[in-house]
Amino acid sequence: MKPSKPFVMPPVRIIPPTLEGQSESSKSLEEWLNTEETVRDLHFGKRTEEHMEYSYKSITNCTFSHIQFSACKLKSCHFTDVRFEHCDLSNISFAESSLFRVEFISCKLVGTNLPETILNHLTMKDCNARYLNLSMSKINQARFTSCDLRNSDVNNCKLASIAFENCELVESEFSHPSKRNRLERLAHRRYTPQPARHTGSHRQYFPSHGVDCSFRHYNKGLKTKNNSLFSFVSKIVYN
8 A cells, every 4th residue: 555645735926906096085984985985005104993894895906005994894794805914903804705815914803704705815914803804704725924823712713824923813713613624634644743944943734624724833832623724733733
């Protein structure tokens, strides 16, 4: 019987947002959404957006810089080529929305709700995202770098090509009860973890049904609700 080939996860390749030809907006996002189905090609500077509730709107080729969002709900909206930088999006809801080529840079996302969303080519860097809710979402090609994701909820997600680098993940929940037995079976197969390029760092790869993830400098105090996923990860730690 031929030995099985070692598993090597394909690299995470993020396509950044295309941000071109933006004009400085003299109006708030709420004023635009009151009259337009699609908001595009705008840069929003320092301001506060409060108590917005909209559904089925589109935001394309926009940058939000130093914006405080408060008590906002943007349900089933579409974000394409969007960057949030130094924004406070705590406790707002993007439920059932789709985000394609979206970046969150140095943002506060404490308790931000993104359940049942579709996230493609997502970048989150230097963010405080404690209690972030991504449950039941579909996430493909995403990179989380130097983010505080403690107590975040990534339960029942469909994940593909995800990287967590220098992130705090204590008490985060990455579980799928229906896949627990499958994960336990996979733990007995042979996989080859690959060292990262940077000196002193390391990465662990693991496969599961619909899941390809990598971790670099992940917090070893990580716990999950049923420990099914990360007990599996701990068996292939690369040192």
